[in-house]
Amino acid sequence: MDINVPRKDVGLDERRKRRRLRREKQRAENVGRAEKMHLARLAGKGPGRHSTELAKSAYVGCSGWFYWKWRGKFFPAEMPTSEWFTHYAQQFDTVEINASFYSWPTVANVKTWLRQPGTRAFVYTIKVCELITHVKRFGDTETLVKDFGLIGDILGKRMGCFLFQLPPSYRFTEERLRAILSQLDHTRRNVVEFRHASWWNETVYSAFRESGTIFCSCSGPRLPDVLVRTANDIYLRMHGPERWYRHDYSEGELAEWAERIKNSGARRAWVYFNNDYESFAPGNALTMRRLLDQTGFDQAPSEVDVSVAAPSS
Known part of the structure; x- marks a missing residue:
């Protein structure tokens, strides 16, 4: 039985079993995939390091693009899945790759991402594999971080950010803060997302500023409703303020964030936008992009003190 094929007639218990088996298989394979990328990096199979010049001041998109629940809503019902990315890329110029969190990508995977947009100007943000953030939790992962960085070298001008997401159980300690920042490759555009509110504090902000690391602001349940800036770039993930992945943001809510x-x-x-469960993400992302255009964000001053923007209400 193919555990990856969606079936409407499969019960909840069976779906959970399939998901557990799939996750176990992915985690077992990630160690070997990471080792292959390590060897590829040592063999110099990437095109080499170079700075990525980005043309735009605002990149707005979705956290992933291949969702069965989007069929008949964002994707036309009769559109074959082979055309889904093209449809997405006709409306957005960036995507946050989530699959890389669950399954460490191969060099072939990354080269496919590189070719996928064709001649379009398109940028990827890559979510770092859970082997680093959830399994090892930044325990002696410096080599793994360097190996994962080969993805950025292959993507070249299509590379946006590396997103490191930590689990909700990962509470703030100064030791953990030092461990994270000491193992990041600070020549990359690194974003760190925490899911425990203890990380929203000035000790973390100050350390991030000093290293140029981007603190990920979140619209999510039980997380501080603030926009934090610790670098020249800011990064915001829209999960849903009260329920994970299901909230349909109103124009007023999005205007406040803009x-x-x-x-x-x-x-x-x-x-x-990571509120993908009921297909709200694409529409909300298009609205946010329009609102940012209306604010004239691309004309914002380039030298302003790094700060925390609190809610207006």
Whole structure:
């Protein structure tokens, strides 16, 4: 039985079993995939390091693009899945790759991403594999971080950010903060997302500023409703303020976030919508992009003190 094929007639218990088996298989394979990328990096199979010049000041898109629940809503019902990415890329110029969190990508995977947009100007943000963030939890992972960085070298001008997401159980300690920042490759555009509110504090902000690391602001349940800026770039993930992945943001809610982004003084903003469960993400992302255009964010000053933008209400 193919555990990856969606079936409407499969019960909840069976779906959970399939998901557990799939996750176990992915985690077992990630160690070997990471080792292959390590060897590829040592063999110099990437094109080499170079700075990525980005044309835009605001990149707005979705956290992933291949969702069965989007069929008949964002994707036309009769459109074959082979055309889904093209349809997405006709409306957005960036995507946050989530599959890389569950399954460490191969070099072939990354080269496919590189070719996928064709001649379009398109940028990827890559979510770092859970082997680093959830399994090892930054325990002696410096080599793994360097190996994963080969993805950025292959993507070249299509590379946006590396997103490191930590689990909700991962509470703030100064030791953990030092461990994270000491193992990141600070020549990359690194974003760190925490899911425990203890990380929203000035000790973390100050350390991130000093290293140039981007603190990920979140619209999510039980997380501080603030826009934090610790670098020239700001990064915002829209999960849903009360329920994970299911909230349909109103124009008023998005306008408030757009105003905060404009007032942050950042040179560049990355905004990704992860409220994909009921297909709200694409529509919300298009609205946010329009609102940012209306605020004139691309004309925002480039030199402003790094700060935390609190809610207006």
